Amino acid sequence: MATKKTSTFSTRPKNGTSLMPWLGIAAVIVLCDQLTKIAVSKMFVFGEEKVITSFFNLVLAYNRGAAFSFLSNESGWQRYFFTAIGVVAVAFIIHQLRRHSTQRLYCWALSLIMGGAIGNVIDRLLYGHVIDFLDFHFRGLGHFPAFNIADSAICLGAALFIYDELRRVNKN
Known part of the structure; x- marks a missing residue:
């Protein structure tokens, strides 16, 4: 009788439930994130902004660092560091x-966080920076740092x- 070989990476965990729905959610986040970044990159030049409402603009911004532009002014090593963190997080x-x-x-x-991490890793690998374009502000008190769909998914996933x-x- 032949034995069935199992791969080391299966989409069906030991408990029998499929990983596909969770990977699908992450894939939808990556797709939405990348499509919006491509659209904004084609419609805007770096730094250009379009006022949408009294509290929201679209703007093409590049972030070479992490959240809130942390380490963005470093010499370039941060691109590889944050890419590695993203890859390890996804694994x-x-x-x-x-x-x-x-x-x-x-x-x-976890799926939302993974989709966001993959979206930002793609940017770092392709462009050397993350593309941000959502710009919220409040009554002259300043602008919240620009962000993107991937960042939104990561924040929602964390919440x-x-x-x-x-x-x-x-419950305990």
């Missing part, structure tokens, strides 16, 4: 999704992760 998230694929809210959070953890702690 860890896939591991977590395989182990906990039945925990819906937790996996939603869901915190909510899921608080909910889990309160």
